[in-house]
Amino acid sequence: MRSYYKYPDGAEYDGEWNSDGQRHGSGQMTFPDKSRYIGLFNGGLCDGYGSMRFPDGSSYEGEFAEGKFNGAGVFTRGDGMRFEGQFKDGRINGYGLITFADGTHGLPRNEGFFENTRIVRREKCPSAVDHAIQAAEKARMMKI
Numbered sequence: 227m228r229s230y231y232k233y234p235d236g237a238e239y240d241g242e243w244n245s246d247g248q249r250h251g252s253g254q255m256t257f258p259d260k261s262r263y264i265g266l267f268n269g270g271l272c273d274g275y276g277s278m279r280f281p282d283g284s285s286y287e288g289e290f291a292e293g294k295f296n297g298a299g300v301f302t303r304g305d306g307m308r309f310e311g312q313f314k315d316g317r318i319n320g321y322g323l324i325t326f327a328d329g330t331h332g333l334p335r336n337e338g339f340f341e342n343t344r345i346v347r348r349e350k351c352p353s354a355v356d357h358a359i360q361a362a363e364k365a366r367m368m369k370i
Contacts, residue, residue: 241267241370254370265290265368275365280304287362288313298354298361310358311340311351318343321354 230240241253248270249255255263255272265276271293272278278286278295288299294316295301301318302308311322324336324345331337337355338348 244269252368252370264370265365275361275368277365277368287365288358289361289365298358299365300358300362310355310362312354312358321351322358323351323355 228240228242230238232238236258238256239249239253241249241255242251244250249267250269251267252265253267255267257263260281261278263272263276263278265272266274268274272290273292274290275288276290283304284302286295286299286301288295289297291297295313296315297313298311299313300308300310301313306327308325309318309322310325311318312320314320318340319342321339322337323331325331334348336345336348337351338345339351340346
């Protein structure tokens with residue numbers, strides 16, 4: 227079933243629901259802070275491919291699990307700096323590449339293994355970056 231609902235806090239949801247009354251399937255959610263998610267939901271939470279846009283101009287496109295960035299994706303800050311790679315529990319965690327707004331990657335190159343948003347081991351990881359770019363493309367293709 228597909229329908230629109232406005233929550234008491236000002237959040238709005240337009241999309242599919244499961245038989246338990248939870249957001250489930252494809253949908254679009256606008257949060258009270260005006261952040262906006264378009265993508266898949268499971269059991270009420272962002273889960274699967276999706277895109278999130280924030281009021282500060284930053285965005286995330288890729289895989290979600292249990293309401294958080296989880297898996298492969300691309301996070302772009304409002305100033306144009308981006309991370310293409312792996313995320314866990316809403317944070318940069320795993321292999322990836324940082325690209326600054328001017329298109330450079332820093333010296334030494336900011337590519338490798340990240341833990342808790344910090345690079346801990348520098349190494350080439352083209353397959354992780356490619357996977358992140360593909361996940362972001364799938365997320366952009368999501369329609370409600």
